[in-house]
Amino acid sequence: MKMIYLDNAATSFPKPPAMMEEMNAFQREIGANPGRSGHGRSIDAGRVLYEAREALAALFNIDDPLSVVLTKNSTEALNIVLLGALAPGDHVVTTSMEHNSVMRPLRYLASRGVCLSVIGCSPQGELDPADLQKALRKNTKVVVMTHASNVTGTIQPVAEVGRIVREREGVMFCVDAAQTAGALPIDVEQMNIDLLAVTGHKSLYGPQGTGALFIRKGLEKKIAPLMMGGTGSRSEFEIQPDFLPDKYESGTPNALGFAGLCAGLKFIAGHSIAAVREKEKQITAAFLKRLYDGCPEATVYGPADADRQTAVVSFTVRGVTPSDAALHFEEKYGILCRPGLHCAPSAHRTLGTFPQGTVRFSFGFFNAPGDAAMAADAVRDLLKG
Amino acid sequence: MAASETPAVILFESVSHALHAEKLLKAAGVKCKLIPVPRHLSSDCGVCLRIDGADRDRAAGVLTDRLDYFDIALL
Numbered sequence: 001m002k003m004i005y006l007d008n009a010a011t012s013f014p015k016p017p018a019m020m021e022e023m024n025a026f027q028r029e030i031g032a033n034p035g036r037s038g039h040g041r042s043i044d045a046g047r048v049l050y051e052a053r054e055a056l057a058a059l060f061n062i063d064d065p066l067s068v069v070l071t072k073n074s075t076e077a078l079n080i081v082l083l084g085a086l087a088p089g090d091h092v093v094t095t096s097m098e099h100n101s102v103m104r105p106l107r108y109l110a111s112r113g114v115c116l117s118v119i120g121c122s123p124q125g126e127l128d129p130a131d132l133q134k135a136l137r138k139n140t141k142v143v144v145m146t147h148a149s150n151v152t153g154t155i156q157p158v159a160e161v162g163r164i165v166r167e168r169e170g171v172m173f174c175v176d177a178a179q180t181a182g183a184l185p186i187d188v189e190q191m192n193i194d195l196l197a198v199t200g201h202k203s204l205y206g207p208q209g210t211g212a213l214f215i216r217k218g219l220e221k222k223i224a225p226l227m228m229g230g231t232g233s234r235s236e237f238e239i240q241p242d243f244l245p246d247k248y249e250s251g252t253p254n255a256l257g258f259a260g261l262c263a264g265l266k267f268i269a270g271h272s273i274a275a276v277r278e279k280e281k282q283i284t285a286a287f288l289k290r291l292y293d294g295c296p297e298a299t300v301y302g303p304a305d306a307d308r309q310t311a312v313v314s315f316t317v318r319g320v321t322p323s324d325a326a327l328h329f330e331e332k333y334g335i336l337c338r339p340g341l342h343c344a345p346s347a348h349r350t351l352g353t354f355p356q357g358t359v360r361f362s363f364g365f366f367n368a369p370g371d372a373a374m375a376a377d378a379v380r381d382l383l384k385g
Numbered sequence: 386m387a388a389s390e391t392p393a394v395i396l397f398e399s400v401s402h403a404l405h406a407e408k409l410l411k412a413a414g415v416k417c418k419l420i421p422v423p424r425h426l427s428s429d430c431g432v433c434l435r436i437d438g439a440d441r442d443r444a445a446g447v448l449t450d451r452l453d454y455f456d457i458a459l460l
Binding site: 039 | 398399400401402404405408419420421422427431432453454
């Protein structure tokens, strides 16, 4: 049976062949510890990391590649910001559509005296920026929100919120772009983003274990590192470096992974984000239309409008639990998807799908146009057993 | 004349900065090479950029305002 991979929101698959080739070449021909030893191969490994920073900076209109901190994923990037910037007495604002990568650190911080405001979103998962503006206080230190929901694909008004936050002195605007980096245009200047958390293994087509955090220059003074240790710099001092990116990059990094990410970033830049977006929009629109036309028993959550969401569609089918549906899709059609709560209980409460969850189909660059119809027909046929 | 042949090294905060500077200098046509930091200059385990002594001012011109910190020393 042919496999139809519809779990790209969890991790993209397949990857561009160049990603595997670059990783193979790195381990065979470089393989040294980046920036530690001063010999040629160590410098070459350092260059791989530098290239990754440079390509990420170019993609998001970041002027200085050294303000791109390399992490293992967007969860680490978000934790650096939230745990490093917020102290008891500070106020932080977020939305009800967040993933647990934001919600769990915030709930922990709230238990330690940080004031937390969670702004409710519409049943489609959309934030009204005016609601967020009203929640800002004198002691607000961070506004953190997702660029697009991992459950429904709902695209949030990040640029509008960025404008609002920019007018408030001393408030940092942090965006979780795990679902959108590589899939939607992101410009940290135009959108007034101070802190941008991205993952490498989704729409940037790199391997798992790669991610990054953009920190607007100067804000590193306000954010403590999550980990401390060897950085290859200032080795004579037993105090953690205070400059970007070393302050947040202790221990040997995943240079092998970043070699792969460099290839993924080239792949994305080569196709252009606009072209990737167009392709994913078309397949999402085709799926939504065929589902609506052919399966009245299905309920789609979120905007149900390809212009207002990423290539992620959440739905339920009357009388079938999401986990049963997912098992059926895999066994009968070879469709791989994700049922349940998608690590975002608050988002499911907003949508009214807690605790049973939804089935999530998420398309990617490598899906064939025909996958949309096959997926919609599989949902239609679900009730036929 | 002799001074122009004396190599100089540019010291940075980290290897990331050194790689960044290497890129900027090469783009500006200043010859440079990454080498381990000579022990007598710093006990740091990082790398520095070796340039021709005569290029000191040009290199400083390229890097000023683009890197927060660097230091040029004659070898």
